[in-house]
Amino acid sequence: MKYISTRGKAPALTFSEALLAGLAPDGGLYVPETWPSFTPGEIAGFKGRPYADVAFEVMAKFVDGEIADDILRAMIDDAYGTFHHPATVPLVQLGPNNWLLELFHGPTLAFKDVAMQILARLMDHVLTETGKRLTIVGATSGDTGGAALEAFKSCDGIDTFFMYPHGKVSDFQRRQMTTVGAPNCHAIAVDGSFDDCQSMVKSMFAHEAFRERVQLSAVNSINWGRIMAQVVYYFTAATALGAPSQKVCFTVPTGNFGDIYAGFVARQMGLRIDQLVIATNENDILTRTRATGVHKLGKVRPTITPSMDIQISSNFERLLFEASARDADLVVALMRDLRKGGSYTLPEAVQSFIADNFEAGAASEAETLAEIGRLYRETGYLCDPHTAVALHVARQHAKPNVPMITLSTAHPAKFPDAVRDAIGKTPHPPEWADIAKDRAETVTRLENNQRDVEKFVLAESRLGSGQNVRDPEGNP
Numbered sequence: 362m363k364y365i366s367t368r369g370k371a372p373a374l375t376f377s378e379a380l381l382a383g384l385a386p387d388g389g390l391y392v393p394e395t396w397p398s399f400t401p402g403e404i405a406g407f408k409g410r411p412y413a414d415v416a417f418e419v420m421a422k423f424v425d426g427e428i429a430d431d432i433l434r435a436m437i438d439d440a441y442g443t444f445h446h447p448a449t450v451p452l453v454q455l456g457p458n459n460w461l462l463e464l465f466h467g468p469t470l471a472f473k474d475v476a477m478q479i480l481a482r483l484m485d486h487v488l489t490e491t492g493k494r495l496t497i498v499g500a501t502s503g504d505t506g507g508a509a510l511e512a513f514k515s516c517d518g519i520d521t522f523f524m525y526p527h528g529k530v531s532d533f534q535r536r537q538m539t540t541v542g543a544p545n546c547h548a549i550a551v552d553g554s555f556d557d558c559q560s561m562v563k564s565m566f567a568h569e570a571f572r573e574r575v576q577l578s579a580v581n582s583i584n585w586g587r588i589m590a591q592v593v594y595y596f597t598a599a600t601a602l603g604a605p606s607q608k609v610c611f612t613v614p615t616g617n618f619g620d621i622y623a624g625f626v627a628r629q630m631g632l633r634i635d636q637l638v639i640a641t642n643e644n645d646i647l648t649r650t651r652a653t654g655v656h657k658l659g660k661v662r663p664t665i666t667p668s669m670d671i672q673i674s675s676n677f678e679r680l681l682f683e684a685s686a687r688d689a690d691l692v693v694a695l696m697r698d699l700r701k702g703g704s705y706t707l708p709e710a711v712q713s714f715i716a717d718n719f720e721a722g723a724a725s726e727a728e729t730l731a732e733i734g735r736l737y738r739e740t741g742y743l744c745d746p747h748t749a750v751a752l753h754v755a756r757q758h759a760k761p762n763v764p765m766i767t768l769s770t771a772h773p774a775k776f777p778d779a780v781r782d783a784i785g786k787t788p789h790p791p792e793w794a795d796i797a798k799d800r801a802e803t804v805t806r807l808e809n810n811q812r813d814v815e816k817f818v819l820a821e822s823r824l825g826s827g828q829n830v831r832d833p834e835g836n837p
């Protein structure tokens with residue numbers, strides 16, 4: 362299977378190539394040339410199987426033989442062996458036909474673990490096969506950095522650096538980044554904002570000599586490997602509740618459009634999903650786009666659901682490609698309008714495709730807090746604010762005879778302030794996650810200065826410091 366760019370001007374790549382490339386050289390995102398699919402009988406066969414079994418069946422369709430089955434299977438077992446629940450991503454019932462899919466039982470209590478854990482292993486495997494190394498540099502406002510550093514710590518071929526704004530992430534999030542305890546993983550506290558960190562990453566990618574020397578790479582949510590991993594739980598959750606003979610609905614708290622796009626991919630692969638509901642916070646650009654066909658950037662408003670505080674949802678481009686019947690020229694034109702004038706208007710056929718395939722709704726800050734409180738009073742269940750946004754929206758789309766599955770993307774202990782504001786109680790992390798409390802923190806504090814950060818990456822990475830000869834035995 363080949364992977365093509367949504368902007369149509371980049372050569373088609375193999376799975377392994379697309380995995381390492383991330384973004385296409387024409388600025389587009391990679392998607393499979395054709396959609397693989399399952400028959401209703403095959404989908405029915407997923408019911409009740411271990412998560413890793415279904416993960417293997419789904420991912421094998423996209424890997425398409427490029428990695429030997431037994432190796433792929435071992436990587437999947439390893440990746441999901443890090444999860445602290447025998448069901449990996451368990452379903453919890455909140456009411457009649459009302460279900461929560463808990464995606465936060467991974468090592469950093471965030472749904473990002475589901476994709477990062479397997480992405481790290483896949484990338485390391487492909488690099489090792491070709492005797493290469495690379496260096497990942499990223500910026501994080503909290504969650505992604507922890508999940509990435511944790512996932513990439515055992516990768517011999519990869520040095521990983523994550524910058525975060527000093528003093529602006531929670532203690533819990535900081536500790537997750539600073540207690541990884543691996544020589545190839547580095548947390549950098551920058552004296553600046555998240556935007557400062559982000560813009561330094563962009564400048565480093567534009568700095569060719571640096572980029573080439575360290576073989577700079579990124580693990581942001583546009584990587585096809587991350588999308589692929591997220592398709593799996595749509596199949597496990599839907600079949601657990603009776604698919605394919607029973608249709609189900611999903612509501613997904615949305616930021617970069619990666620998670621909900623994976624649901625769309627599951628549908629392309631044959632899963633019968635009744636409604637796919639986009640849930641946003643007050644940054645509701647996607648909800649407005651669906652309703653009006655006009656995609657107009659505003660200012661990002663900071664909310665109690667920071668992982669959804671996004672105006673540019675990168676993966677939305679993949680949906681535009683599909684909604685326009687894969688018209689790459691149209692995608693290029695829309696992206697140019699967005700860059701130049703801060704907005705684009707969808708052709709009617711594209712807008713109606715999106716409106717036919719997705720429902721959408723938004724929750725205000727007050728509604729989000731009220732939802733945490735209501736759920737706690739009714740069921741005793743504590744949810745995180747991102748999950749609460751989705752539960753609020755899901756309630757407005759509930760249908761009497763169709764199970765509604767809301768994706769729960771973080772453990773409430775990751776966002777204790779919002780939960781305390783809602784119910785006056787502080788949520789606690791599970792005991793195993795508290796272990797990090799005893800570990801020493803390792804972090805490098807740097808000024809908001811690209812030169813200083815590059816110097817640090819050059820000194821600490823194996824490619825930058827000239828130790829890029831790989832041991833044939835595979836030792837670091």
Ligand SMILES: *Cc1c(COP(=O)(O)O)cnc(C)c1O
Nearest residue numbers: 615616617618619620668770771
């Ligand atoms: C990343 C994230 C989201 C949004 O997921 P997208 O794939 O970016 O839409 C929602 N909730 C939490 C807690 C997240 O970390």
